[in-house]
Amino acid sequence: MNRRDFLKGTIVVIAGAAVPLSSLEFFDPCEVLAVNPGIHWAFLVDTYKCVGCGFCVKACKLENDVPLEAKVTRTWVERYVYTRDGHQYVDSPDGALQGFPEPRIDMGLGEFKEIEPDNVGKAFFVPKLCNHCDTPPCTQVCPVGATYKNDEGVVLVDRSWCIGCGYCIMACPYGARYFHPVYKVADKCTLCYHRITKGLPPACVEACPFGARKICNIQDSNDPVTRLILSERVGILKEEFGTRPQAFYIGLTAEVR
Amino acid sequence: MIEQLAQQAMAVPGEAWTTKELFVLPNEYIYWSIQIVMYPFMTGLVAGAFVLSSLYHVFGVQRLRDIARFSLVFSFALLPVAMMPLLLHLQQPLRGINVLMTPHFTSAISAFGIVFLTYGSIVASELWFVYRRHFVLTVRELAARKERSGFAGFRLLFFKILTLGAMDISPAALDKDHQACKIMAAIGIPVACFLHGYAGFIFGSVKANALWMTPLMPVIFICSAIVSGIALCILSYVVIQAIRRLRARREMTARPAGAGGAPAVEGLQEATRQEVMLVSNYLLYFMIAAISLEILDLIFRGYTQVKSWDILRQVIMERDFTKIFILQYGIGNLLPFVMMILPGRTVRRTAAASCLVLFGVFMMRWNVVIGGQAFSLSFAGFMDYHLPIIPHNIETFKEGLFGALLVIITPFVLFYFINKIMPAFLKEEAH
Numbered sequence: 222m223n224r225r226d227f228l229k230g231t232i233v234v235i236a237g238a239a240v241p242l243s244s245l246e247f248f249d250p251c252e253v254l255a256v257n258p259g260i261h262w263a264f265l266v267d268t269y270k271c272v273g274c275g276f277c278v279k280a281c282k283l284e285n286d287v288p289l290e291a292k293v294t295r296t297w298v299e300r301y302v303y304t305r306d307g308h309q310y311v312d313s314p315d316g317a318l319q320g321f322p323e324p325r326i327d328m329g330l331g332e333f334k335e336i337e338p339d340n341v342g343k344a345f346f347v348p349k350l351c352n353h354c355d356t357p358p359c360t361q362v363c364p365v366g367a368t369y370k371n372d373e374g375v376v377l378v379d380r381s382w383c384i385g386c387g388y389c390i391m392a393c394p395y396g397a398r399y400f401h402p403v404y405k406v407a408d409k410c411t412l413c414y415h416r417i418t419k420g421l422p423p424a425c426v427e428a429c430p431f432g433a434r435k436i437c438n439i440q441d442s443n444d445p446v447t448r449l450i451l452s453e454r455v456g457i458l459k460e461e462f463g464t465r466p467q468a469f470y471i472g473l474t475a476e477v478r
Numbered sequence: 479m480i481e482q483l484a485q486q487a488m489a490v491p492g493e494a495w496t497t498k499e500l501f502v503l504p505n506e507y508i509y510w511s512i513q514i515v516m517y518p519f520m521t522g523l524v525a526g527a528f529v530l531s532s533l534y535h536v537f538g539v540q541r542l543r544d545i546a547r548f549s550l551v552f553s554f555a556l557l558p559v560a561m562m563p564l565l566l567h568l569q570q571p572l573r574g575i576n577v578l579m580t581p582h583f584t585s586a587i588s589a590f591g592i593v594f595l596t597y598g599s600i601v602a603s604e605l606w607f608v609y610r611r612h613f614v615l616t617v618r619e620l621a622a623r624k625e626r627s628g629f630a631g632f633r634l635l636f637f638k639i640l641t642l643g644a645m646d647i648s649p650a651a652l653d654k655d656h657q658a659c660k661i662m663a664a665i666g667i668p669v670a671c672f673l674h675g676y677a678g679f680i681f682g683s684v685k686a687n688a689l690w691m692t693p694l695m696p697v698i699f700i701c702s703a704i705v706s707g708i709a710l711c712i713l714s715y716v717v718i719q720a721i722r723r724l725r726a727r728r729e730m731t732a733r734p735a736g737a738g739g740a741p742a743v744e745g746l747q748e749a750t751r752q753e754v755m756l757v758s759n760y761l762l763y764f765m766i767a768a769i770s771l772e773i774l775d776l777i778f779r780g781y782t783q784v785k786s787w788d789i790l791r792q793v794i795m796e797r798d799f800t801k802i803f804i805l806q807y808g809i810g811n812l813l814p815f816v817m818m819i820l821p822g823r824t825v826r827r828t829a830a831a832s833c834l835v836l837f838g839v840f841m842m843r844w845n846v847v848i849g850g851q852a853f854s855l856s857f858a859g860f861m862d863y864h865l866p867i868i869p870h871n872i873e874t875f876k877e878g879l880f881g882a883l884l885v886i887i888t889p890f891v892l893f894y895f896i897n898k899i900m901p902a903f904l905k906e907e908a909h
């Protein structure tokens with residue numbers, strides 16, 4: 222083959238290949254993701270619907286192997302009572318594992334405060350859990366990388382790698398973390414990752430008789446819960462920490478921190 | 479009974495020593511307790527002792543020669559102990575090595591391994607340059623013996639290894655050693671400050687904690703570290719010199735007059751006095767810096783009155799008033815300060831003041847670490863810490879009084895052994 226034939230052949234091959242290749246488009250991965258949304262889990266709490274029964278707490282403990290008698294919990298319910306004479310009381314006995322069986326307020330150190338029903342101005346319940354923040358301070362401070370935020374937006378702990386220093390517990394502004402009494406490592410809400418990846422709702426969501434707790438894929442605008450978050454006036458907890466929580470609340474007031 | 483046992487078995491780490499008042503979140507306990515108080519306290523002592531030794535090596539303050547060598551050796555003895563409280567605190571101590579193996583660099587703690595090992599190697603190499611002559615002389619002396627016991631044979635081998643084969647002790651070689659020492663000490667100062675400054679950063683960078691979060695924290699920690707390090711060196715130096723004096727006196731009475739060997743009692747006393755007086759001046763300077771920064775932080779919080787001030791005021795001004803203003807600032811800072819600036823300062827008074835300063839710095843660590851956890855994240859409740867005294871399980875031992883005492887005693891035990899290899903009070907000409 223001489224030089225002329227080689228050049229001729231090259232031009233033919235390039236021209237021939239250009240036709241089918243021109244039918245292919247070069248995709249921007251971001252565009253593709255926008256058209257086919259991935260999964261990013263978010264949580265919605267409707268505080269108007271919560272009655273403080275504590276079923277969510279019990280379901281969570283049973284589902285996630287957190288001993289019932291251990292005084293730590295992945296999710297808990299807080300009771301806020303405002304009296305007409307200008308006082309504000311908050312409590313969460315045992316994280317509301319048994320709900321709120323007594324009307325009196327647990328003041329700690331074994332003391333209780335009776336409140337006259339006539340004196341109650343307003344009162345409500347606020348369920349709390351890990352906010353699965355978009356910029357989680359807890360994963361930032363882990364010295365060994367045992368806790369991390371996965372691609373689906375869930376903050377998880379690797380029990381086989383955690384050294385139990387407690388730095389993540391200190392770094393969480395929401396008090397969502399604790400040491401597991403049996404495994405002796407940091408533990409927290411996983412949004413029941415073992416369930417949601419199989420298409421099941423988290424245990425607390427399933428146990429809530431009033432639909433106060435909901436979970437959704439916030440990247441899917443067709444998800445009814447996502448639409449609620451997008452259309453309702455929702456709040457987040459402690460936004461001043463810049464953690465970008467992914468747990469949204471309907472009916473928050475300034476006193477809920 | 480069985481229920482009670484089950485309850486005990488299910489005890490959450492931290493539950494044993496925490497009491498909650500008003501509204502505290504269910505997962506909140508005082509997770510960082512006495513060992514985390516000991517950690518910055520011990521690293522502070524390491525850093526401070528090293529900075530003191532550097533005053534002689536780098537800045538050439540000749541009068542500090544003896545105390546400088548002593549504090550360098552002591553700093554080396556303190557070094558492994560800086561790590562001890564962390565290991566005692568970990569829920570999974572066997573995985574502690576993961577911090578070195580798989581560091582996660584966005585975490586302040588992950589730097590621990592790197593900074594700690596760098597610092598350790600700097601102190602070790604500086605010590606080697608200081609004591610190389612002693613190692614070589616010991617090897618020569620042992621090798622010259624005709625008959626050697628098994629122990630002497632072992633010592634010979636051990637010291638031979640310590641010399642690393644560098645047997646030249648000509649004046650030129652020793653001069654080089656001295657130069658190397660100076661360089662090591664000069665690198666060591668910023669590393670020592672970093673070692674401790676970053677301990678302050680560990681606390682100062684926790685944005686969830688209203689009391690800890692301040693950029694001043696690392697600087698406050700460094701200043702108080704140097705204060706505590708110098709104070710401990712003064713105290714130990716005075717005590718050890720007193721013991722040596724006592725021994726010298728006993729030997730003098732036991733032996734006929736004029737026999738050499740024991741250091742002269744009067745000379746020792748005067749040398750100690752001069753050194754202690756000089757060092758205590760440095761102690762005063764650093765104390766002024768440390769207290770100014772701490773007060774500045776407090777005033778700034780009170781003046782700006784951000785959201786957290788309400789609860790912080792209650793903790794600082796009411797609940798922890800005794801611990802902060804009486805024990806820390808009063809007995810730990812003001813009293814020793816006055817003791818040292820009053821005219822007619824003596825060695826004994828300085829030693830007593832140093833003792834109080836050490837207590838003050840310990841209380842500062844306590845008030846930062848425990849005080850920072852004395853209030854709830856809800857800003858609506860308080861937690862109290864009750865130091866476990868009689869241990870009833872491994873956890874209350876580790877994170878109790880005896881665990882803390884173990885950490886305090888260890889450096890002195892280590893110093894005893896290290897002193898056998900590298901005598902802190904070696905008589906030799908300036909190097």
